[in-house]
Amino acid sequence: MPRPDHLQFGALVHGSGGHIAGWRHPRANPDGELDIDFHVRLARLLEDAGFTALFVADVVAVWGHQLDSLHRTTRADYLEPITLLAALAPQTSRIGLVATATTSYNEPYNLARKFASLDHISGGRAGWNVVTSVVPLEAANFGRAEHFGHAERYARAAEFVDVVKGLWDSNADGALIRDKASGVYIDPARRFHLDHRGEHFTVAGPLNLARPPQGHPVLFQAGASPTGRAFAARVGEVIFTAPVSVAEAVDYRTRLDADVTAAGRDPGDVRVWPILTPIVADTDAEAAEILAELGSLIHDDVLRRLVQDNFGDEDFSDLDLDEPLPDFGTATNRSQSRRAGLLALARGEQLTLRQLALRFSARADTVGAATTVADRIAAVWATGAVDGFNVSFPYLPEQAERFTAEVLPILADRGLFRPPTGTTLREQLGLERAA
Amino acid sequence: MPRPDHLQFGALVHGSGGHIAGWRHPRANPDGELDIDFHVRLARLLEDAGFTALFVADVVAVWGHQLDSLHRTTRADYLEPITLLAALAPQTSRIGLVATATTSYNEPYNLARKFASLDHISGGRAGWNVVTSVVPLEAANFGRAEHFGHAERYARAAEFVDVVKGLWDSNADGALIRDKASGVYIDPARRFHLDHRGEHFTVAGPLNLARPPQGHPVLFQAGASPTGRAFAARVGEVIFTAPVSVAEAVDYRTRLDADVTAAGRDPGDVRVWPILTPIVADTDAEAAEILAELGSLIHDDVLRRLVQDNFGDEDFSDLDLDEPLPDFGTATNRSQSRRAGLLALARGEQLTLRQLALRFSARADTVGAATTVADRIAAVWATGAVDGFNVSFPYLPEQAERFTAEVLPILADRGLFRPPTGTTLREQLGLERAA
Ligand SMILES: Cc1cc2nc3c(=O)[nH]c(=O)nc-3n(C[C@H](O)[C@H](O)[C@H](O)COP(=O)(O)O)c2cc1C
Ligand SMILES: Cc1cc2nc3c(=O)[nH]c(=O)nc-3n(C[C@H](O)[C@H](O)[C@H](O)COP(=O)(O)O)c2cc1C
Numbered sequence: 001m002p003r004p005d006h007l008q009f010g011a012l013v014h015g016s017g018g019h020i021a022g023w024r025h026p027r028a029n030p031d032g033e034l035d036i037d038f039h040v041r042l043a044r045l046l047e048d049a050g051f052t053a054l055f056v057a058d059v060v061a062v063w064g065h066q067l068d069s070l071h072r073t074t075r076a077d078y079l080e081p082i083t084l085l086a087a088l089a090p091q092t093s094r095i096g097l098v099a100t101a102t103t104s105y106n107e108p109y110n111l112a113r114k115f116a117s118l119d120h121i122s123g124g125r126a127g128w129n130v131v132t133s134v135v136p137l138e139a140a141n142f143g144r145a146e147h148f149g150h151a152e153r154y155a156r157a158a159e160f161v162d163v164v165k166g167l168w169d170s171n172a173d174g175a176l177i178r179d180k181a182s183g184v185y186i187d188p189a190r191r192f193h194l195d196h197r198g199e200h201f202t203v204a205g206p207l208n209l210a211r212p213p214q215g216h217p218v219l220f221q222a223g224a225s226p227t228g229r230a231f232a233a234r235v236g237e238v239i240f241t242a243p244v245s246v247a248e249a250v251d252y253r254t255r256l257d258a259d260v261t262a263a264g265r266d267p268g269d270v271r272v273w274p275i276l277t278p279i280v281a282d283t284d285a286e287a288a289e290i291l292a293e294l295g296s297l298i299h300d301d302v303l304r305r306l307v308q309d310n311f312g313d314e315d316f317s318d319l320d321l322d323e324p325l326p327d328f329g330t331a332t333n334r335s336q337s338r339r340a341g342l343l344a345l346a347r348g349e350q351l352t353l354r355q356l357a358l359r360f361s362a363r364a365d366t367v368g369a370a371t372t373v374a375d376r377i378a379a380v381w382a383t384g385a386v387d388g389f390n391v392s393f394p395y396l397p398e399q400a401e402r403f404t405a406e407v408l409p410i411l412a413d414r415g416l417f418r419p420p421t422g423t424t425l426r427e428q429l430g431l432e433r434a435a
Numbered sequence: 436m437p438r439p440d441h442l443q444f445g446a447l448v449h450g451s452g453g454h455i456a457g458w459r460h461p462r463a464n465p466d467g468e469l470d471i472d473f474h475v476r477l478a479r480l481l482e483d484a485g486f487t488a489l490f491v492a493d494v495v496a497v498w499g500h501q502l503d504s505l506h507r508t509t510r511a512d513y514l515e516p517i518t519l520l521a522a523l524a525p526q527t528s529r530i531g532l533v534a535t536a537t538t539s540y541n542e543p544y545n546l547a548r549k550f551a552s553l554d555h556i557s558g559g560r561a562g563w564n565v566v567t568s569v570v571p572l573e574a575a576n577f578g579r580a581e582h583f584g585h586a587e588r589y590a591r592a593a594e595f596v597d598v599v600k601g602l603w604d605s606n607a608d609g610a611l612i613r614d615k616a617s618g619v620y621i622d623p624a625r626r627f628h629l630d631h632r633g634e635h636f637t638v639a640g641p642l643n644l645a646r647p648p649q650g651h652p653v654l655f656q657a658g659a660s661p662t663g664r665a666f667a668a669r670v671g672e673v674i675f676t677a678p679v680s681v682a683e684a685v686d687y688r689t690r691l692d693a694d695v696t697a698a699g700r701d702p703g704d705v706r707v708w709p710i711l712t713p714i715v716a717d718t719d720a721e722a723a724e725i726l727a728e729l730g731s732l733i734h735d736d737v738l739r740r741l742v743q744d745n746f747g748d749e750d751f752s753d754l755d756l757d758e759p760l761p762d763f764g765t766a767t768n769r770s771q772s773r774r775a776g777l778l779a780l781a782r783g784e785q786l787t788l789r790q791l792a793l794r795f796s797a798r799a800d801t802v803g804a805a806t807t808v809a810d811r812i813a814a815v816w817a818t819g820a821v822d823g824f825n826v827s828f829p830y831l832p833e834q835a836e837r838f839t840a841e842v843l844p845i846l847a848d849r850g851l852f853r854p855p856t857g858t859t860l861r862e863q864l865g866l867e868r869a870a
Contacts, residue, residue: 023613023620030613030620034555034645036525060544062643071623077611077645083552086521090471107540109495109576117518120469140639141544176512178458178465183734185458185465188506204575208497210469210512299618 002268004430007381007417008388009408010053010098010238010273011046011400013039013084016074018277018392020306020361021297023074025290028395033078040091042397049404050419052428053096053127054088055220055240055390056081060105061137069301082114089122096425098127098220103160104153105133105142108201111160112167116212124213124424129220130235132157135309154227159198161219161235165434166194168216170206186210214426215434224337233259237431238271240390244341246380249274253385271429276377276389277363280402284368291367294394295358303357310338310360321354362394370406377407378416437703439865442816442852443823444843445488445533445673445708446481448474448519451509452830453712455741455796456732458509460725463830468513475526477832484839485854487863488531488562489523490655490675490825491516495540496572504736517549524557531860533562533655538595539588540568540577543636546595547602551647559648559859564655565670567592570744589662594633596654596670600869601629603651605641621645649861650869659772668694672866673706675825679776681815684709688820706864711812711824712798715837719803726802729829730793738792745773745795756789797829805841812842813851 015033016023023030032038043054063075070076081099089097097118101111111128119126132153133139139147148156175190194205221236223229232239233256243249249272257267279294281287298306300321307325308316314328325346346356366373380386393399411417420428450468451458458465467473478489498510505511516534524532532553536546546563554561567588568574574582583591610625629640656671658664667674668691678684692702716722733741735756742760743751749763760781781791801808815821828834846852855863 024615036556071621080548080552083521086518113515117515121471143637180459186506202578
């Protein structure tokens, strides 16, 4: 299907903000994460403003290896995504509900049920961000010394997704008859055993739940390495990216479209949403001050960890924050793309560890008055490389309030944005229902 | 703590009723299972009437081995319990939310998070019905030819529960500080690695979520065999039972109290809730008619399967429904207690397969006018063997409406029932918070 001719927005769900020190900002709500009423209010604000989806990131461990710096961040304490989104479902009416879940530490039958249940409960608004897990501590919560290797993770993920789709399809549309007179509740001719026997999973099926309203909940993916991008090209419907420049975003889109075509799919069936971390204030100068203030609220231990945890296996504890990053290689079993991006950034501009961490903690490219932020968004949209943005508000609720009240109306006036139409998430994204 | 001096009630969550043909009753809602609005209305009705908890049963497969008869029942199509209860949490304010989850086909880290999340979202109303799985088809959805053996299932369950409790405790009470000034979000001295290394599980921890409001969500259990009862005695706080007679209920309580004491716990800390399947009508005769009508709505294939699926591994397809049950032995890897109960019933009264199936499909002991049902409940309560009942309404919403409007007021007038006080489920049950 053709891509929508206007921008769409998803929002990362945070309790107090996406910036690592966002919770400390004077106008942030530090207690939001476990406060379901706070999540409901924010979900409704974003839904009313025309956001297409809420997206909950997830890691099945505390989000970083060492407890030394972690206790200074919100990344050690968050609700399980599907549970949270299920609670939001009856409190909202249109916005999509996208939960992250890993294929490395779940069983396909359990996940297929959960997403199908969320899709039924929400009337067809569920999405699944398929990840393979990268944070080292996750493995240790599931009896493993370390994650499966990078290639094996993705091979497993590919089979996992096939099984889940097979389970969703193990009850055909219209299987639920519920005819009191004949006593037939489900049409046995529309229910199938799956009998999947693969390299990683053996699953009989059928699923114990009618086909989801969307056929298949929408699949989100964020593969960035060549293996990850090939996987995204095969199964992803909305791709999250984190490009460090517009040039990189354009390059990613070109490669992805080629990969999607090579996988036998139509590039028109895939949406790309890079991350956006806007700071909106009355003037550009005030917004820049907020960004600097957020940076100053990051403890030195956290700055060091920010780079180290996203980099690889080296120990950074003896490195001086105000010296340039030493010359490390690119190989890692962690996120290859993230390490490579950090290395390129550090070398290209001869950044110190502190400067690199500050860069990494916040993108400075959409910081300004509402018109500045809108201009920037419009410029990226004009490249044709993106279909929307995955917005992470640095601190909450203020930045969500300002973005929806000030930036979206400007984009709407320029004809670049309008609230989505359709009831299911799939319809809102302009994506075909799975046959 | 002392047991409450009055009755408490939990309700099984069903979309159209707990009787196997309940959905076909003329006044049943056949479409309730996937209708979240229906679940919300029913939850509020029960909460307002003073029910203590909602309980969602679960099997991780279609609920019966053969699709031949299953398509005539609702047991092939239901929402995943935690997802459903999370959706109900913000729509209710006081009632407990008890989800079934199996220790055989889950990972402790994932379940610990889900129940902790549900407990946070609901303000301390979560409960976990710990099961080890008995329906054969479940194994095949998780790469196994058959379930772990009966003893191994329970050994695994015991370790599983220990790990989950350890994860809940891996953040001490008050660990969440969220102090903007000092930048300390979580007190590192109140967060612990678990480093569990056991026979079945290796789990590092800590959990990525603050300790649940209840400390530990309440543990429900329904072990019935000696092994199952020993497990219930060690970890169960509310025990579901399905006695076939009052004598059996009294006997179970006596044995359980002894087991609980032997396990080093106080019998006052354990509640016993047998199942109750009331049919309330204007007169006893009318209620009996409804029961007969429900029986007549069960297809012969379903009658046969009802016994076979709860019995063991024998094939019943050639058995005549109107002949007495052949003389089978008691050994099985399925639910031993259930098989033994069925066998005893069939032999004791020389029942045909049809009669046995009809008995099994509905208990006839609380069928009548509201006073009859209240009398019967009062008589069981008077034995001291029970603390409340786990109510399965045969068809919905009518029987829930009649029970709450007609039976509960009689019990309240007699001083046997009053709505629970307290905010958390644990408080409502009169159970101590885990230290
Ligand atoms: C916007 C965005 C959000 C992501 N969210 C998660 C997440 O919630 N959990 C997770 O384990 N990984 C997450 N990732 C990581 C990706 O799943 C993936 O592992 C990463 O982009 C590295 O790609 P690669 O595996 O192809 O090297 C996210 C990535 C991006 C760009
Ligand atoms: C009221 C009640 C509800 C039960 N609910 C479930 C359930 O939802 N899922 C399940 O797998 N088993 C369920 N069971 C089965 C028990 O967990 C247990 O396996 C059964 O009572 C047999 O006990 P045994 O394992 O000690 O032989 C339930 C049992 C009772 C009495």
